[in-house]
Amino acid sequence: MKTVILTSDAGFDHRVPPPHIETPARLRGVLDAMADTPSLSGMERIQARPATREEVGRMHTSAHLDAVFNGEPASHEAFHGFDFDTYMCRGSLNAALRGAGAAVQAVDMIMAGEAEAAFCATRPPGHHAERNRPMGFCLFNNIGVAAMHALDHYGLSRVAIIDIDVHHGNGSQDLAESEPRVMFASIHESPLYPGTGMEDETGLNGNVVNVTVAAGCGGDAWLARLETDLLPRVEAFAxxxxxxxxxxxGHRADPLGGLLLDEGDYIRAAERLCDLARKSASSxxxxxxxxxxxIGALGRSAAAFTETLSRGQGSHSAVL
Ligand SMILES: [Zn+2]
Incomplete structure (x- = not known):
């Protein structure tokens, strides 16, 4: 599929107090690994625009927006904490707005026919940020902001958020629980932070799908659950x-998760996701x-995943 990569150098300005692990080195690791991947090295890295307050406000409450827009500390050396692992420094607001803006801009490019798939390499991450609460390293829920942009700006009727992070995306589920046009489908390790995402959490008329796997789960079993228990439910949502x-x-080298995935498993997941997007969502x-x-596993995995998008051929569609 014609694939674009969006990023923002503002992501390097979002610092966190040591020994926090959600560091600027993560973004550097992803971009360096992409630069070392021949098929990706020549692709433009599009610098994302910041999301507007109106765009972010489709996902988040006014109180949430006020907290983040006014959350930067006065001093360049200081940090403002929302909880024990979610912080802002001077520069964090711009990073967060461009993280959300990358996802919004990716929707715009795809709806304009300029691309089919996009990978947004930004930080901080987003999926733990609820409608009314920054949480779990996340200030704005980037994917939720983009999903609402597709619905409210372009008038689409149904969109799906599939979450393959090892942690449950409680913030994205929070959106689906009050927004029936969104399906949220997650495969994640349980028990693990943030403690939500049980399989009996089903949202509004089944628009939430949670698939849990235990620590020690390997790639074959993880992919089998993805293929059998998650993707068909999303496809049925159309x-x-x-x-x-x-x-x-979920990579076996990751210090936070207990799964045993590797780069090859993320390639196989990307193939299935390409197939689904092509089949259900006009790519x-x-x-x-x-x-x-x-950092090493993250970079290799993100680059392999993005390269698979750009090849755009899932194992199933390749024979069509
Ligand atoms: Zn995670």
Missing amino acids: PEFVFVSAGFD RLVCCLEGGYD
Whole structure:
């Protein structure tokens, strides 16, 4: 599929107090790995525009917006904390707005026919940010902002958010629980932070799908659950646009997760997601970077995943 990569150098200005692991080095690791991937190295890295307050406000409450827009500390050395692991420094607001803006801009490019798939390599991540609360390293829910942009700006009727991060995307589920035009479908390790995402959480008329796997789950079993228990439910929802929270902390090298995935498993997942987008959503596919905390594994996984999007041929569609 014709694939574009969006990023923002503002992501390097969002600092966190040591020994926090959601660091600027993560973004550098992803971009360096993409530069080292021959098929991606020549592709333009599009610098994202910031999302507007109106765009972010489709996902988040006014109180949430006020907290983040006014959350930067006065001093360049200081941090403002929303909880024990979610911080802002001077520069964080611009990084967060461009993270959301990348996802919105990706929707615009795809709806304009300029691309079919997009990978947004930005930080901070987004999927733990609820409608009214920054949380879990996340200030704005980038994928939720983009999903609402597709619905409210372009008038689509149904969109799906598929979350393959090792953690449950509680913030995106929070959106689906009050927005029936959104399906949220997550495969994640349980029990694990943030403790939500049980399989009996089904949202509004089944628009929430949670598939849980235990620590120690390997790639074959993880992909089998994705193929059998998650993707068919999304396909039945008939989304007009597919969004993917692409976290790579399910990698066996990751310090936060207990799964045993590797780069090859993320390639296979990307193939299935391409197939779904092509089949159900006119090849409209926006993927946003979420977690991934072993820099080497994160970079290799994100680059392999994005290269698979750009090849655009899933194992199933290749024979069509
Ligand atoms: Zn995660």
